[in-house]
Amino acid sequence: MKAAVIVFPASNCDRDVAMALERATGKAPLMAWHGEANLPDQLDLIVLPGGFSYGDYLRCGAMAAHSPIMREVIARAKKGTPVLGICNGFQILCETGLLPGVLMRNASLKFVSRSVAMTVEAANTMFTARYTPGQTIRIPVAHGDGNYFADKATLDRLEGEGQVAFRYAQGDNPNGAARNIAGIFNERRTIMGMMPHPERVSEPLHGGTDGKAIFDSLVGALS
Amino acid sequence: MKARVTVMLKSGVLDPQGKAIGQALNRLGFHGVGDVRQGKVIEVELDETDTSRAHAKLSEMCEKLLANTVIENYAIEFK
Known part of the structure; x- marks a missing residue:
């Protein structure tokens, strides 16, 4: 599986996710600077x-x-190249329109950095195949703007079409997100955006490995 | 030509900052303060003399970048 990590000015999890990808695939991903026009x-x-x-x-x-x-990323995504957006990456995917909705300021107005419990809502996708449906996992969040919002019709459609990837466990919603949504897919389920950071729990030394299955699922589907 | 774009959260969209400001005003003794909403003001200088053309250009800017129309409304005025 050949992966690319896009690096923007003030990206700060690019090397963490590159390490998680390298551990999963056996080779380092390409690091692509935001100013480049091609991949x-x-x-x-x-x-x-x-x-x-x-x-x-x-x-x-x-x-x-x-x-x-991002012009190139959008063009590739529209052709079907899988895209994973984590935290700020999820916010960027929503701003480009590749994913519906928007991430608003946390309802508490506070930056939240802690581990949250969430359930796997869809395990039949290239991003989540190594989980079991309904499985509860713990992955840390670290954001000030993770309050997922979309109009009612969009939320109904996301739920109806199986486009909700992860939901915060009841009582553990860290940001006020609509319907406890922590991560979503596009319609074809080739794009996933999520607020929690799976790369931060991808090996035992991290204190947890609940995020590893995402990288393993992608390797399984794309290699 | 100078324009002022005001971007506000749509009514019905939770505005926790506005709410916190309202509570602070009440704590300061300003009673009778109702709903408080916080937005953004963006001033744009345009090399344009025709107001309707400028308005069209600014609308496009708002749709593409200045506002996220999923949650925000925008208003354009000229100074």
Whole structure:
């Protein structure tokens, strides 16, 4: 599986996710700078990492969504190349319109950095195949803007079409997200955005390995 | 030509910052303060003399970047 990690100014989880990908695939992913206009032809996965791209100016992800590399990412995503967006990456995917909805300021107004419990809502996708449906996993969040919001019709459609990937466990919603949504897919389930950081619990030394299955699922599906 | 774009959260969208400001005003003794909403003001200088063309250009800017129309409304005025 050949993966690329997009690096924006003020991305700060790019190396963490690169390490998780390297452990899963056996080779280091390509690190692509935001100012580049092209990605290599043969690419199986694009990852938008966590961080505070462009200092969160205007809105989280708003500037990154219009950076040169994103034109190429959007074109690839539309052709079906899988894209994983984590935290700031999820915010960027929403700002580009590749995923519906938006991540608003946390309802508490506080930055939340802690482990949360969530359930796997869909395990029949390339991102989640190594989980079991309904499984409860613990993955840390670290964000100030993770309050997922979309209009009622969009939320109903996401739920009806099986596009909800993860839901915060009842009583453990860290940000006020609508219907406890922690992660979603696009309609074809080739794009996944999630607020929690699976790369931060991808090997035993991290204190947990609940995020590892995402990288293993992708390797299983795309190698 | 100078324009002022005001971006506000749509009514019905939770605005925790506005709510916190309202509570602070009440604590300061400003009673009778109702709903408080916080938004953004963006001033844009345009090399344009025709107001309707400028308005069209600014609307496009709002749709593409300045506002996220899933949750925000925008208003354009000229100074």
